[in-house]
Amino acid sequence: MNLLDDYSQVPKPYLDMERIKSLAREIASFESQEIKKIKNKYIYGIYICQNLGGTGISGFVYDKDTILGGFILIDGDMISRSTNDWISLKESSVFQTQDSSKIRVLLTEDDDSRISGALDYILLHELGHIISQAEKILPDQRDEYRDFTKFSFSSKDWVNEETSVYDDSLFPERKRIVFYSNTSKLTIPNDAEKIYLNLEKTPFPTLYASLNPDDHFADSFVSFITTIQLKKNHIIKITYPNGTHKIFKNGMLTGRSEREISYFTSLFQ
Numbered sequence: 386m387n388l389l390d391d392y393s394q395v396p397k398p399y400l401d402m403e404r405i406k407s408l409a410r411e412i413a414s415f416e417s418q419e420i421k422k423i424k425n426k427y428i429y430g431i432y433i434c435q436n437l438g439g440t441g442i443s444g445f446v447y448d449k450d451t452i453l454g455g456f457i458l459i460d461g462d463m464i465s466r467s468t469n470d471w472i473s474l475k476e477s478s479v480f481q482t483q484d485s486s487k488i489r490v491l492l493t494e495d496d497d498s499r500i501s502g503a504l505d506y507i508l509l510h511e512l513g514h515i516i517s518q519a520e521k522i523l524p525d526q527r528d529e530y531r532d533f534t535k536f537s538f539s540s541k542d543w544v545n546e547e548t549s550v551y552d553d554s555l556f557p558e559r560k561r562i563v564f565y566s567n568t569s570k571l572t573i574p575n576d577a578e579k580i581y582l583n584l585e586k587t588p589f590p591t592l593y594a595s596l597n598p599d600d601h602f603a604d605s606f607v608s609f610i611t612t613i614q615l616k617k618n619h620i621i622k623i624t625y626p627n628g629t630h631k632i633f634k635n636g637m638l639t640g641r642s643e644r645e646i647s648y649f650t651s652l653f654q
Contacts, residue, residue, distance in 0.1 A: 392438030392565070399433040399461040408464065411501040412508070419653070420610065424508070427454040427515045431508070433461040439565050440464075440475065443511040445518055445526070452525075455515035459507055468492050468502030476592065476621065477573075478565045484626050486573035491620045492611065506607060513606030514599060523602060538648060539598040542588065546597055555586040559595050577623050581633040588644055590636035591619075605642065609649040612637045 387394055399405075409431075413421070429446045437460035445455045464471065472490045480488070493502060517523045522538050524531035531546055533539035543549055552559055558580050563569055571580070580592070589595040590612075594604035611617050612635050619635035636642035 386442060387438045390438060394436040394438040396434045396436050396438070396458075396460075399435050401461065402433065405433050405461060405464075405504075408501040408504050411499075412505045416505070417614075420509075423516075424512060427512060427519055428457060428508075429454050430456040432456065432458045434458060435460060435462055437463070440471075441507045441511050443514040445515065452519045454519055455511075457508060457511040457515075459504070459511075464500060464504045464507065466503060467500060468506065471503035472506065475564060479562055479569060479592065480571050480573045480577060481569055483572040483574060486577075486623070486625050488573060488577065489622045489624065491622065492617055506611070509607040509610055510603045513603030516606065517599065517602045523598060526599075533598045538602055541644070542601065543598045546599075549587075549595070551587050556583045556595065558583060562592065562595065564593065564596070573623060574625065578631055581621065581623070581631070585633065585636070585639070585641060588636060588642050590642040590645060592621075605637075605645040606649065608635050608637050608642070609646065609653075611635075613646060613649070 387396070437458060439460070440463045441457060441459045443455050443457050446453045466474065469489070469491055472492055473488060476490045477488045492506065493499075517538075518526060523536055524533060533543040533545060541550070547560075549556070549559060558571075558576070561569075561571060562580070571577075584592055584595060587595065589601060589604075590608040591604045594601045594608070608619065612619050619638065621633040622630055623633075624630040637646055
């Protein structure tokens with residue numbers, strides 16, 4: 386997978402599994418019974434490694450041609466930061482480091498130092514991928530050609546796996562966005578504000594949701610739980626060297642992702 390995604394990292398075993406188990410127990414102590422049931426139904430295993438290349442990746446468990454659920458691989462080193470520190474690092478990875486401009490993402494109160502929140506967010510995102518396949522919400526990932534126009538969640542936004550309906554008009558920068566990139570030519574002072582302004586013209590709740598139809602669903606899934614069910618305030622803050630800043634919000638807090646909210650409300654019911 387890393388070779389396919391042009392990541393140079395070679396994964397290797399993770400040793401401090403007791404730390405991960407402790408974080409998982411902490412998550413279980415505060416999550417709702419509804420989410421517990423969903424996780425228990427669809428997640429068959431969680432595997433931890435180092436040098437994954439990204440934060441997490443999911444795979445699927447089959448009974449012949451039927452997808453029962455899936456498994457999740459996570460880079461243990463990526464969950465050594467607080468929730469806000471982790472997601473800020475992830476969001477900033479789209480851009481080169483240039484001057485003292487920075488991006489800060491707030492998923493929780495800014496003084497929240499819990500590490501388990503980062504792991505929980507990652508697990509929920511990957512769970513979204515698993516559900517999208519197990520419930521046939523998106524085309525089967527084994528298909529040679531995945532026709533997203535025939536599925537209700539993706540039909541209004543995606544032409545195919547790589548092209549959205551907004552690429553030539555509302556959001557031309559979308560195709561230049563790569564997370565965890567070492568070669569990005571995008572910078573915060575030159576590109577970030579324009580990218581987020583154009584993102585706001587689309588229904589994608591987060592920048593990560595704009596990558597492809599699969600991440601559109603998965604990041605919408607975790608955004609729905611975070612902002613609508615848990616009523617957290619998902620904010621993106623761009624700060625410039627002169628002290629000025631711009632604020633953007635998860636699309637589920639601004640109205641632009643109303644279709645996604647309606648979809649997941651029905652799905653949870």
